[in-house]
Amino acid sequence: MSSPRIVIHVDLDYFFAQCEEKRNPNLKGKPVVVCVYSGRTSESGAVSTANYNARSFGVKSGMPIFQAKRILRDKDAAFLPVDKPYYQEISSRIMALLRGHADKFEQVGIDEAFLDVSAQSHGDFATAKKLASELKSRVYEQEGITSSVGSGPNKLVAKIASDQQKPNGLTTVAPDSILDFLAPLEVRRIVGIGKKTEQILQGIGVKTIADLRAVPAERLRELFGRTFGAYLFDAARGIDDEPVVERDEREQISRIVTLKRNSRSPEEIFPEISKLIDDVVSKAADKGLAFKTISVIGIMEDLSTHSRSETFETPLDSAESSRRISRVLLENLLSGTTLEIRRIGVKLSNFASTGSTAKFQSTLKEFLG
DNA sequence: GTATGCTTTCGGC
DNA sequence: TTACGGCCGAAAGCATAC
Numbered sequence: 326m327s328s329p330r331i332v333i334h335v336d337l338d339y340f341f342a343q344c345e346e347k348r349n350p351n352l353k354g355k356p357v358v359v360c361v362y363s364g365r366t367s368e369s370g371a372v373s374t375a376n377y378n379a380r381s382f383g384v385k386s387g388m389p390i391f392q393a394k395r396i397l398r399d400k401d402a403a404f405l406p407v408d409k410p411y412y413q414e415i416s417s418r419i420m421a422l423l424r425g426h427a428d429k430f431e432q433v434g435i436d437e438a439f440l441d442v443s444a445q446s447h448g449d450f451a452t453a454k455k456l457a458s459e460l461k462s463r464v465y466e467q468e469g470i471t472s473s474v475g476s477g478p479n480k481l482v483a484k485i486a487s488d489q490q491k492p493n494g495l496t497t498v499a500p501d502s503i504l505d506f507l508a509p510l511e512v513r514r515i516v517g518i519g520k521k522t523e524q525i526l527q528g529i530g531v532k533t534i535a536d537l538r539a540v541p542a543e544r545l546r547e548l549f550g551r552t553f554g555a556y557l558f559d560a561a562r563g564i565d566d567e568p569v570v571e572r573d574e575r576e577q578i579s580r581i582v583t584l585k586r587n588s589r590s591p592e593e594i595f596p597e598i599s600k601l602i603d604d605v606v607s608k609a610a611d612k613g614l615a616f617k618t619i620s621v622i623g624i625m626e627d628l629s630t631h632s633r634s635e636t637f638e639t640p641l642d643s644a645e646s647s648r649r650i651s652r653v654l655l656e657n658l659l660s661g662t663t664l665e666i667r668r669i670g671v672k673l674s675n676f677a678s679t680g681s682t683a684k685f686q687s688t689l690k691e692f693l694g
Numbered sequence: 695g696t697a698t699g700c701t702t703t704c705g706g707c
Numbered sequence: 708t709t710a711c712g713g714c715c716g717a718a719a720g721c722a723t724a725c
Contacts (some may be wrong), residue, residue, distance in 0.1 A: 341707075359707095361712035371712045374707055386707045389711040407713085434715065436707080519704075519718045550696065581713055618700085628711070632702055668712075675700090 328448025329500060332569060333440040333457050333476045334483035335423060335464075337416070338492035340436040342376040344412045345405050347469050356382065356402035360390050363583035363668075368394070373407050377492055419464055426460060429569040439480055441569035454497045461495060478503065481565035485514050503563040508535035515560045522549070537561040574612060574676060578605045579622075581670025587626050589665050591655055598651050601671045606644040609673055615640035617675035619647055621654035624668035631664075633657045640677040647673075 337343070341359040346352045356379035362370040372393050375384040379402060384393045394404065416435045424430040427440035440460075446453040457476045464472055471493040475486025482503060486496040498506045512534055513523050525548060531537050538561040546554035559565065580601045588594055598621065609616055619641070620634035633654040641647060651671055659666075 339707085361714095363712060366710095369711070372707095373712070373714095387705085387711080391710055409714095434707085517717080521719060552697075575715080577715070579714060583712070620701085622702095624712090630703060634701060636700060670713080672714095 328443065329478055330441065330443045331446050331448065331450065331453040331476060331478065332480050332483040333427075333442055333453070333460065333474060334480070334487040335438050335440070335460065336473045336475075336487045336491070337419065337436040337464075338471045338473055339374055339376050339380075340416075340470075341374040341407060341412055342379075343470055344408075344415050345403075346376065347415070348411070352376075352403050354378070356384065356397050356400050358384060358390075358393050358397070358402060358404050359407055360393075360404055361407055362390070365583050365585065369583075415468060415470065419468055419470065422463060422467060423460065426456070426463075427569075429571070431569045431572055433572075439483065439569045450497075450499055457497060458495055461493075478563065479565040480567050480569065481516060481560055482507070482563050484516060485510065488514065504538075507561070507563055508533065508538070510534050512537050515557075517553070517556060517560070525549075534561050574614065576676070577672055577674040578608050578616075579620075579670055579672035580605050581622060581624075581668055583668045584666065587665035587667050589659055589663075591652070591659070594655060594666060594669055595652055597669055598655060598671060599648050601669070602647045602651055603644050605671055605673050606642070606647055609676070610642060613678055614676045615642040615678070616673040617641070617677060618673070619650050619654065620672040620674070621651050621658055622670040622672060623655075623658050623666045624670075625662065625664035626667050627664060628667070629664070631658050631662055633661075634672075636675060 342357045345357055345359060357376040358379050359373045360370050361373050368390055370390045372384060372386055372388045372390060374386055379397065382396050382400065384396055412435060420432050420438060423438050423440060427442060428444045429441035431439040433439065442453055442456055446456060453476055457474050461472055461474050464470055473487050473491035473494040475483045475489065475496045477483040477486050477498040478500060482498055486498050489496040511532060512518050512526055526537065531540060537557065542558045545557050548554065549557060582597060582601065584597065617640050618634055618636040620632055622630065622632040624630055635650060635654060
């Protein structure tokens with residue numbers, strides 16, 4: 326009989342904006358808006374992250390900068406450009422700290438992580454609860470960064486728990502309260518349920534996780550197929566077997582820029598793509614990665630997204646062939662619409678390691694079946 | 695029909 | 708004059724194979 330799993334999810338609060346508050350404590354108490362400026366005009370760009378003060382006035386991620394400025398005029402707000410390298414340094418130190426307290430560790434993005442602490446907690450919930458609280462304190466003492474932390478029997482519940490109370494929240498779901506905790510929450514809180522799935526569920530009168538729990542397994546199978554149907558059936562009951570696993574590499578490397586002016590001329594656009602390709606290919610090379618998929622992404626004048634991609638049997642690593650392929654992808658993309666392109670991007674994905682690591686990993690994979 | 699893998703779009707920060 | 712990033716992983720859509 327194995328003791329139950331205990332998983333902790335840590336989410337660093339309004340991370341980019343909080344890093345700016347750390348750098349300049351005078352900002353605390355003011356609205357802080359971290360922006361990505363596109364360079365097209367002096368104020369053109371969008372909000373990346375805002376602190377809770379700014380959010381209280383309605384400022385949100387993705388909002389145009391001018392709109393945030395209008396909302397916050399006369400509010401003594403700070404508008405700052407993103408400084409990713411600075412945030413990355415802070416993140417790396419925090420992740421190293423967290424990793425040191427986990428039996429198994431999984432970082433997700435720059436500001437989130439899962440910790441499997443089953444063994445060190447001896448499966449004891451009260452011990453895990455204390456640990457979760459200590460982790461929050463340690464991160465705050467070492468880096469001055471607050472976080473929202475959740476713990477539960479698996480990744481599904483831990484993630485929903487950390488989201489329950491923020492910023493600076495701590496939500497621990499005891500084994501005997503899992504079902505009651507989940508019951509009143511909207512189904513959208515479950516990882517894997519997006520807009521479309523939410524709509525389908527709404528169509529059969531399901532809004533909350535309690536509602537979902539009342540749907541027979543067979544009905545979920547009819548609506549969503551065997552695999553996804555079974556996943557939803559389990560999720561409604563707080564059951565999830567996804568392991569906490571170290572993610573060694575990013576799954577994709579991409580870059581996107583805003584064009585100086587909208588265009589659909591390949592001669593005008595391709596030089597930009599070419600620069601982006603050189604950049605992502607060298608990033609991949611630095612990590613010893615070859616890639617099987619290349620994508621070209623266009624954000625059109627109406628802000629709709631169009632993309633084209635191609636996957637190859639044999640992994641690529643050359644910038645020259647990537648440029649050649651991306652040129653064709655750009656032409657394909659343009660032929661699918663009459664709109665002009667505003668922003669252009671490229672993406673590498675479907676990675677395979679190069680060199681000795683590749684051999685080792687493929688052998689390991691075969692060995693493990 | 696369902697699983698799988700690839701392509702395209704969505705959405706969070 | 709009607710304004711709007713860059714990056715990531717998740718979700719949805721689709722083709723193919725069994």
